[in-house]
Amino acid sequence: MKEWYFSNNGEISGPLRLAESNKFIASNPNVYAWHPSYAQWVPVSDIEEFDVIGSPPPAPAEIPQQLIEHFTAKERELNTALGRIDNTIQTISSSMADIDRDTNRFKQTTKDLNDKVEATLKSVNEQYAALQKTLAGVN
Structure with a gap:
């Protein structure tokens, strides 16, 4: 207001x-x-x-010096606060970039592990099927 x-x-x-x-x-x-x-x-x-x-x-005659000084001091306070806010935003942005990088690395690791698990399961299933055939021929 x-x-x-x-x-x-x-x-x-x-x-x-x-x-x-x-x-x-x-x-x-x-x-x-x-x-x-x-x-x-x-x-x-x-x-x-x-x-x-x-x-x-x-x-x-003019705006009183007291009012000018009051609002100049307020302006300095606001600029200081904006500087702190800007530093905080930069820190948060940097942290978010780190989190994004780590998240992407973990996603890739998870995908790689899933691929290895699927390959292992496929190999186990193939060996199981071959073993069943061999056992069926023995009976």
Whole structure:
């Protein structure tokens, strides 16, 4: 959910969610709003998400340094977390490749053993049949 900040003659309010923002704007229709996805403060009358009727107020000087530092720190935290996630994904991918390789090797070994067992059983059955013939001739 988006959280908004508001500048009313240099006094910053927020963060506020949409419902709280609309209540704030109802009492302060000539303020500027800012969200981290914005490069600058925007008159609330120019933001479609807000229920406001009015003319734009004079522009605030700039986004407060405290907010910039706060979101820059959040961005660094997210980048660090993404780095850890990326390393985890690489480790998992490598492990999955190892498992696939081992699985294929075990499948081939199983197939080879099955072929040998079938050949052995065929030989045993042939020897048994020959032995039965020999024994039938002795009777």
